Amino acid sequence: MTDMKTPIAKVRGLGSAKDGTHHWLSHRVTAIANIPLVVFFVVSFVGNAGKGHAEWVAWLKQPVVSVLMILFIANMVYHMRLGLQVLIEDYVYDPGTKFASMIALTFSCVLIAALSIFSILRIAFGG
Amino acid sequence: MAKANRPLSPHLQVYRWGAHMAVSIIHRATGSALAFGAILLTWWLVAMATGHEYFSTVQDYAGSWIGRLVLFGITFSLMQHLASGIRHLFMDMGRLYDLKINTLSAKSTFVFSVVATIGIWYAAYKVMGVI
DSSP, X not given: OOOOOOXXXXXXXXXXXXXXXXXXXXXXXXXXXXXXXXXHHHHHHHHTTTOOHHHHHHHHHSHHHHHHHHHHHHHHHHHHHXXXXXXXXXXXXXXXXXXXXXXXXXXXXXXXXXXXXXXXXXXXXXX | OOOOOOXXXXXXXXXXXXXXXXXXXXXXXHHHXXXXXXXXXXXXXXXXXXXXXXXXXXXXXXXXXXXXXXXXXXXXXXXXXXXXXXXXXXHHTXXXXXXXXXHHHHHHXXXXXXXXXXXXXXXXXXXXXXX
């Protein structure tokens, strides 16, 4: 096919990054995984409602609970990262602000995941 | 981004408001609310790992009337986002596009989220022995 791009367009190299499908599919896969994880999360929270520190720690220390909570945090944060990216793409018009928002979003998501998972592991391994 | 004063194509304001539009924008709004909820969940987990004293402080914040209001809103957001998310998954498979079932499924997500939210809070208060 003849390349219809102008020389300046070629130099700028803007356009599709060709990974939109991966973004879309990842969003759906994490959505499906979130269904059972949210059910586990809600049921656990209702079951432990009103409990004190010792009881919550004992709950989180159980290996199955620790692993499920880590899976929930990781999956949920990834899903959140993908969803909020679309909001920024749709509603933030200025390229500079958009770039800054994307970086802030990515850093925040990694920070949320790191803090949560570290806390879970610290409790699980009896810190 | 071109800022020229070009004529715009008809947008949202020309359409009659319907359940399918409400569920769509509320999916985004609840998603954003849940991002705030994720920050609160992180704070709560960090508090638990920090120790008994700080955890009690955070639990007191959560148990205050404003804390309960925020948590109630997050519960509703979670249930609504879950229901409309599942509706989206069916639409991704090419289902629920027929006009009647589309509107019905959109309305059902609200029925589900309201009932589920009240049910979750009722159960939680029951577990706490308040009611």
